Amino acid sequence: MSLDKNPEEFYKKLKTQLEETSSWPAPYLYKFIVPANAEKEAQIEGLFDHLGAVIKKNVSRTGKYTSVSINVRLDNPDVVIEKYKEVGKIEGVISL
Structure with a gap:
């Protein structure tokens, strides 16, 4: 996700796209790249506690990074x- 220039404009565009392409509530797949750090991984997982999220992690070949995929059903684009x-x-953390 490219948030460098104007994050609010990015989120506004994302919200419009989500409203146009999905019927809410809907499943949403997040993907993040995290430096290999159990504490950071736990922080991310904690943000999705009690939402019924399915979380999958894969460690990179070099062991320096972990990809975290989170599939969760959310109520609306604002929650995403x-x-x-x-x-x-x-x-x-890098959001994809």
């Missing part, structure tokens, strides 16, 4: 964006 913003506060 809220979760991206929460994960964005965790240093070193």
Whole structure:
């Protein structure tokens, strides 16, 4: 996700796309790249606790990074964006 220039404009566009392409509530798949760090992985997982999320992790070949895929059913596009913003506060995490 390219948030460098204008994050609010990015999220506005994402919300419009989500509203146009999905009927809510709907499943949503998040993908993140995390430096190999159990604490950061746990922080991400904690943000999706009690939402019925299915979380899959794969360690990179070199062991330096972990890809985290989170499949979760959410109520509306605002919740999708809220979760991206929460994960964005965790240093070193890349959202795909």
